[in-house]
Amino acid sequence: MNIFLLYFLIFLQLQNPTSTSALSSDGLSLLALKSAVDTSPEASAAFSNWNEDDPNPCTWSGVSCMNLTGFTDPRVVGVAVSGKNLRGYIPSELGTLIFLRRLNLHGNNFYGSIPVQLFNASSLHSIFLYNNNLSGSLPPSICHLPRLQNLDLSKNSLSGSLSSDLEKCKQLQRLNLAGNKFSSEIPSGIWSTLDNLVQLDLSSNQLSGSIPNDLGELKSLSGTLNLSFNHLSGEIPKSLGNLPVTVSFDLRNNNLTGEIPQTGAFANQGPTAFLNNPSLCGFPIQKSCQNSPQSSSTGGGSTGAGRETKNGGSKKGLKPGLIILISVADAVGVAFIGIVIVYIYWKKKGNESCSCTGKTKLGGNGVKRCSFCFCTNGFPGNESENESEKGGGNGGGNLVAIDKGFSFELDELLRASAYVLGKSGLGIVYKVVLGNGIPVAVRRLGEGGEQRYKEFTAEIQAIGRVKHPNVVKLRAYYWAPDEKLLISDFISNGNLASALRGRTGQPTSSLSWSARLRIAKGTAHGLAYLHECSPRKFVHGDVKPSNILLDNDFQPYISDFGLNRLISITGNDPSSSGGFIGAALPYIKSVQPERTNNYKAPEARITGSKPTQKWDVYSFGVVLLELLTGKSPEFSPPTTSTSTEMPDLARWVRTGFEEEKPLSDMVDPMLFQEVHAKKEVLAVFHLALACTEIDPEVRPRMKNVFENLDRVGT
Missing domain, CATH: 3.80.10.10 (Ribonuclease Inhibitor)
Structure with a gap:
């Protein structure tokens, strides 16, 4: 027709x-x-x-x-x-x-099927038909397109089996078939031919059978290998460990069995990657393989001293002398390990400064580099912890130094010149210049919470243990029933919001690409440390440019982490003007309240939701997009659509890539003044889009984000 x-x-x-x-x-x-x-x-x-x-x-x-x-x-x-x-x-x-x-x-x-005649358009390299109601099978002739790179048919009603003809899509880079009704097994023996595939999403279908071994040969894969919400069974192939270390797995809600392999890329996976597979066991999920039916059937009879022999008798146990010798050797080994641990602890404790440069051991070229997990700058001594237990509950005030090398008197703080730096829901922040000329930042939290002193100090001690080159250092705190203060380093060059938008909020292009890349790497480095290595495995929960402070060399410092918990403990409005420091200040300027936070992840905007690390990943992705485009997240681009809903920054950039708009239409023009920037900018764009995926489980871990960023420009 x-x-x-x-x-x-x-x-x-x-x-x-x-x-x-x-x-x-x-x-x-x-x-x-x-x-x-x-x-x-x-x-x-x-x-x-x-x-x-x-x-x-x-x-x-x-x-x-x-x-x-x-x-x-x-x-x-x-x-x-x-x-x-x-x-x-x-x-x-x-x-x-x-x-x-x-x-x-x-x-x-x-609706209806995808017409096979469509593939007569032999120049097609990008087909985006997702989120429709298409039915029928996946036409095998789709791979007759010699230039096909992007195929997204997700969120339709396509059915049938996946054809092995997919191996003919030699140029394919992104394949997304999630949210359909595909059944049967995932074809094997085809994936090793797809040398250019960087994205594979087969989630939320009805696929069954085992995971093909040759999926581990997708050497170009990045982001997430998503096979979740299917009916896959059998053991997880060890070959998946051969995938790049930056790849995240999502194998949730299947029928997989056996022990999770511990090689290669598996070492970077969190427990959520394997949820709702009742017969899986081993690290990182909290289920031992010793009690699993598989382990008891294969190894349960091999450990008893009375195991039967072929002749119906039983083996003799170990001789008493040999048992004693083994026990002594074990004791000596344990003691030696204990001595080594104590030595390492005290050696770290005595370090005065962190020598970490922000690189990881994954840098390549055989060069060992400092891992961010070891960049701790020592731990607070017992003196600080003991001192924090002395006061607070006696009705008076108590000034406690977290950092032993930093000390001053309370009256010195009161006499110092002070200026308001900013005001938000997390309190007023002052710049205070001490008598020795050293400036510090003082945050006033509020007046309440006197009944929760121990809880408050426990949180403070956890925050105080976080010492990293890209995280603002907490130096001291003050506790009194009518006042709570945090004293931290003062960072001299404002914050990223001012650097991007100017002091008046107007856009500015003064930041070079090298400076923006330095800021992105340092911020990712600090967030990865908070997520992976800090005592509480902190979630920041409020990552945005105004919380990324800059020094004169444009090195970034993450501020305000852990404050939401402290505010909930104090229980009062920290922006009130009461308290002794408010009365002591010679000058307070009016500060406008902050705008709506457009950096929040979609799931973070649901009332009552609990902060997660993937919130931070999304927010950091929006910060990356702002660094790349020079546009704030509430940016509303011109559109010919009659819809009243304007796309946000992340959606606008994603649409631009799908429609293959020129990079110059989306990038801050300032960045193209650096000749080498285009390739690096493109790499960071792809990373930002991965961070701002709607599904939080698809977003990469902050550790992987940092590792990918660290390779850009090196």
């Missing part, structure tokens, strides 16, 4: 040249798409300027054209009619667009 429609339009063109003779053949093919969509207000808006009287379709909304050698008229290379809530089918006439490179129809309600 569609073919007849196209022929009919061509017939009209020949019979009535004054009316439709101007429209090119590409335009006639596109009119088939307009005709295939049901009449609705959304359709009228989407195709409002698709007029058959135009000479070509290049001015139509959602259509991209290019002048090609050998052709007088421009040819259609891109069609993007997405997120319009259109209902209809995909016409086969689109396959006649022989120069079409990008087809983007996602976020509509297209």
